[in-house]
Amino acid sequence: MILVVLISILFLGGVLAWLSEGLDSKFPRVVALAAVVIDLLVMMVLVGADAEGSGWIVQLNAQWIPRFGISFHLAADGLSVLMMLLTAFLGIIAVGSAWDEITERTGFFYFNLLWTLAGVIGVFTALDLFLFFFFWEVMLIPMYFIIAIWGHENKNYAAMKFFIFTQVTGMLMLISILALAYFHYIQFGWFSFDYFDLLKVSTSSAIEMWIMLGFFIAFSTKLPSFPFHSWLPDAHSQAPTAGSVLLAGVLLKTGAYGLIRFAVPLFPEASMQFAPFAMTLAVISILYCAKVAFAQTDIKRLIAYTSVSHMGFVMLGIYAWNEQALQGAVMTMLAHGLSAAALFMLAGGLQHRIHTRDMDHMGGFWPKVPRLSFVALFFSIAALGMPGLGNFVGEFLALLGAFQASIGLTVAAAFGLIFASVYSLWVIQKVFHGVYRNSDFDDTHLHDLTRREMFYFGAMMIGLIWMGMYPQSFLDMSSTTLTNLLNETGQLLFAQGSEL
Amino acid sequence: MITSFNDLLPLMPLLIVTATSVIAMLMIGIRRSYITTGSITITGLLAATLVAVSMMDWTNQQVTPLLIIDQYSLLFTVVVCASAMVLAVLSFPYFFELDDQREEYFLLLTVATIGAIVMVSSNHFVSTVLGLETLSMSLYGMIAYPLHSAKSAKFPLEAAVKYLVLSAAASGFILFGMALIYAQTGTLSFASVTELPAAGLGDSYTIIALLMVVSGMAFKLSLAPFHMWTPDVYEGAPLPATAYLATIGKAAMFVVLLRFVQISEALSFDSMVTVLTLIAAASMLAGNLLALLQDNLKRILAYSSIAHMGYLLLALVAGHHVTGTIAVEAITFYLIAYVIMSLGAFGVASVISSSEKEFDSIKEYRGLFWRNPLLATTFIAMLLSLAGIPLTIGFIGKFYIFLSGIEAGLWVLLGVLVLGSGIGLYYYLRIIYRMFMPEKHSQPYRVGGVESVSSYGVLAILLFLLLLFGVYPAPIMSIVATASAYI
Numbered sequence: 001m002i003l004v005v006l007i008s009i010l011f012l013g014g015v016l017a018w019l020s021e022g023l024d025s026k027f028p029r030v031v032a033l034a035a036v037v038i039d040l041l042v043m044m045v046l047v048g049a050d051a052e053g054s055g056w057i058v059q060l061n062a063q064w065i066p067r068f069g070i071s072f073h074l075a076a077d078g079l080s081v082l083m084m085l086l087t088a089f090l091g092i093i094a095v096g097s098a099w100d101e102i103t104e105r106t107g108f109f110y111f112n113l114l115w116t117l118a119g120v121i122g123v124f125t126a127l128d129l130f131l132f133f134f135f136w137e138v139m140l141i142p143m144y145f146i147i148a149i150w151g152h153e154n155k156n157y158a159a160m161k162f163f164i165f166t167q168v169t170g171m172l173m174l175i176s177i178l179a180l181a182y183f184h185y186i187q188f189g190w191f192s193f194d195y196f197d198l199l200k201v202s203t204s205s206a207i208e209m210w211i212m213l214g215f216f217i218a219f220s221t222k223l224p225s226f227p228f229h230s231w232l233p234d235a236h237s238q239a240p241t242a243g244s245v246l247l248a249g250v251l252l253k254t255g256a257y258g259l260i261r262f263a264v265p266l267f268p269e270a271s272m273q274f275a276p277f278a279m280t281l282a283v284i285s286i287l288y289c290a291k292v293a294f295a296q297t298d299i300k301r302l303i304a305y306t307s308v309s310h311m312g313f314v315m316l317g318i319y320a321w322n323e324q325a326l327q328g329a330v331m332t333m334l335a336h337g338l339s340a341a342a343l344f345m346l347a348g349g350l351q352h353r354i355h356t357r358d359m360d361h362m363g364g365f366w367p368k369v370p371r372l373s374f375v376a377l378f379f380s381i382a383a384l385g386m387p388g389l390g391n392f393v394g395e396f397l398a399l400l401g402a403f404q405a406s407i408g409l410t411v412a413a414a415f416g417l418i419f420a421s422v423y424s425l426w427v428i429q430k431v432f433h434g435v436y437r438n439s440d441f442d443d444t445h446l447h448d449l450t451r452r453e454m455f456y457f458g459a460m461m462i463g464l465i466w467m468g469m470y471p472q473s474f475l476d477m478s479s480t481t482l483t484n485l486l487n488e489t490g491q492l493l494f495a496q497g498s499e500l
Numbered sequence: 501m502i503t504s505f506n507d508l509l510p511l512m513p514l515l516i517v518t519a520t521s522v523i524a525m526l527m528i529g530i531r532r533s534y535i536t537t538g539s540i541t542i543t544g545l546l547a548a549t550l551v552a553v554s555m556m557d558w559t560n561q562q563v564t565p566l567l568i569i570d571q572y573s574l575l576f577t578v579v580v581c582a583s584a585m586v587l588a589v590l591s592f593p594y595f596f597e598l599d600d601q602r603e604e605y606f607l608l609l610t611v612a613t614i615g616a617i618v619m620v621s622s623n624h625f626v627s628t629v630l631g632l633e634t635l636s637m638s639l640y641g642m643i644a645y646p647l648h649s650a651k652s653a654k655f656p657l658e659a660a661v662k663y664l665v666l667s668a669a670a671s672g673f674i675l676f677g678m679a680l681i682y683a684q685t686g687t688l689s690f691a692s693v694t695e696l697p698a699a700g701l702g703d704s705y706t707i708i709a710l711l712m713v714v715s716g717m718a719f720k721l722s723l724a725p726f727h728m729w730t731p732d733v734y735e736g737a738p739l740p741a742t743a744y745l746a747t748i749g750k751a752a753m754f755v756v757l758l759r760f761v762q763i764s765e766a767l768s769f770d771s772m773v774t775v776l777t778l779i780a781a782a783s784m785l786a787g788n789l790l791a792l793l794q795d796n797l798k799r800i801l802a803y804s805s806i807a808h809m810g811y812l813l814l815a816l817v818a819g820h821h822v823t824g825t826i827a828v829e830a831i832t833f834y835l836i837a838y839v840i841m842s843l844g845a846f847g848v849a850s851v852i853s854s855s856e857k858e859f860d861s862i863k864e865y866r867g868l869f870w871r872n873p874l875l876a877t878t879f880i881a882m883l884l885s886l887a888g889i890p891l892t893i894g895f896i897g898k899f900y901i902f903l904s905g906i907e908a909g910l911w912v913l914l915g916v917l918v919l920g921s922g923i924g925l926y927y928y929l930r931i932i933y934r935m936f937m938p939e940k941h942s943q944p945y946r947v948g949g950v951e952s953v954s955s956y957g958v959l960a961i962l963l964f965l966l967l968l969f970g971v972y973p974a975p976i977m978s979i980v981a982t983a984s985a986y987i
Contacts, residue, residue: 134891160925164926172918
């Protein structure tokens, strides 16, 4: 029941926020903030809660469409709770980053923001594949509106590209889901879309591979991984800051979550065969996108490419499919959620102040905006994987796990860390050091971070330091889930692991 | 044989609509009043809808060899009558300021509905032709209705003549196909095709006959490559008539096609399967690709309807490969979904237009969301539903089509469907994007004319149904499932 409450608070909060605009255009942001904060507080109930042996903390299963055995099945285990916490936390940050930036049509903006969050929470808790797909698509539409209405100069193109990429690959996943349900029908004589029922379906290996590919393409588009990543730089560079925060911090994680929860456990054998390809794609993402990031002059595009590069570590960890690698993937998801969101907020903040994202116009900002510069340095260093911060733990564990699966690919992937240092420090060098010239932009609004901004960045810094210094508190939460998943599928993969 | 009054009971909806048209005609003779004629039409259609709903549980019989009144035909009688009523409500403000006689429009609309009811209840070639021609003849009139209006800027005559000529040619094809079948069997019921005498003229002869019938029907359904007339007729006709043609006209025709293909087992010939597969693929691709290039809303909807008929045809082909009724259910559900979302989309366009000036360029929808959020939200929901996005009935419809395609193992067609839908997203999003652009205050968002509360009412009902069946489809699914068992 608590899961329904979590989702409905956001849905209703969205409607309320929209309606409250009629009273005053400043109300929606307050309503939105209240809704997300309440959501986060309600979630806290789940954090301390004791999971039974199965790892599921809460479950809710109600009939929805009996004709096809579709149920309204929500459940949360440690992994879901971690992801939900990230969602709610970044939700607050997103509201904060939109606080002053969004001045037009505020009601509809916060409506979309909250509905995106609601869709994401739904994705992280749905255990009926039809319901999962439902939420998967529901989070797209408000995000499309956020980019298309409040975006920058090329928003129509970016929003359209984002929507078409995710929707078309989503349809492939729908076909896979339906095919899986149909094979369940053939084997057991009744339709079911339930996760636990579908886990029992066994098909011939060729069919399993095709169905798995449907899931994989949808999830790796969302992740995104090479070669499906090209929507991300456009979407990020055009989205308003809050949109970027949600995209980078939360929406990308739904892809990784889908791989962990659905793509591998549902198709262990096909995934095992496919793992070398997936890991290769991950390594290509890491290296290629790091290289491309280096060639960008648009600061948001640059951060977007680094996102793709970092998410490569997640995919590498997932397809190595052992405990360390998976823990690493989950940690990277959390840490990257914070660091990428913070970097996008910084880029958005800069754009808000000087109306350009072009790094060629920037330089020498440190003396002008020391606090902003320091925060930027902190998160750049976090992103490049400095020990002591969350990203390092995640990427290190992912590489450690991947090393057991494939030495060659891990060695190649490790170069990504070096590239990350190069482009991160290069950005710092280019934007904050050097000679200050304001010939290319109007610097009348170039003021330092406000107190509210410092508060948000401070919260994210604490989060990253916590993850870096005491990762165990996060690892403990997801470990039951991950060991359960490994126990179900591990036998198959372990045998193969040595060959990879 | 009809021997007693009881035998006439199953025909009640048909009789009510017929009576409505007679009463409306007499009223016009006595005193011309737009409001009276409109009210009579709307009341009559509402009564027919309600009677048909109440009959669904207990009526299942063949009335004369021509008409079958079972749950399936009654389900579509409800759909046809309710849609006609919605269109009558929407037409009322649209034609209110027409500088010509306005009352006969409702007469045409009612008579067309009689034709549509006959079509959905038909399992015999004679009733098919009677229904089809009644529907088409009335449609010619509806399309050309603002002909004598001095202010009407559109080209209703061009549209009507185009539709008349091509539709007559298509009817010719259907009749010729029927004649070929009749030449072998001596009867005109759909079932006769399965009873072809072994010593007849042979399979190739039958295939030619079936092809003629099917291609004639494909003309009416505007399936590629028989779709050329669609955009021009849609564009030239007044909006409510376009909506009638696009919703009731297509749905009734598809029900006939479905019954014909199922009863006559036309797909037992491999060549028929091939032909229908090709038509389905061509329609999905052609419809979606050609819509990309359009700036006119009616033309976009015309091309998108071609694609949607292609999706339906996919399920029809799947029906041959699957056991059980999933394909028929898919077609039934999708047709209902298609009618609801098309009515909504055309409805919004017709609310902001009038017979003097139609807002049919997508440019004119710029900023609609900020000026009239209710209309724009309805329109967006309808467009997203046409694109098959969850929370809407269109998604559940797509779900059905996908499921029947998967059960039948039609992987190539499914691939084309994914491709086509992906392309389709582009032009739906283009319209939606326009509605969110900042408004230009210099332009009014709607043409003057009258604004009727009831139009907003029916649009609200359509939106409610769209979302209800999209989020909680279980009740309608069970109705569709029981009805589909009758095919």
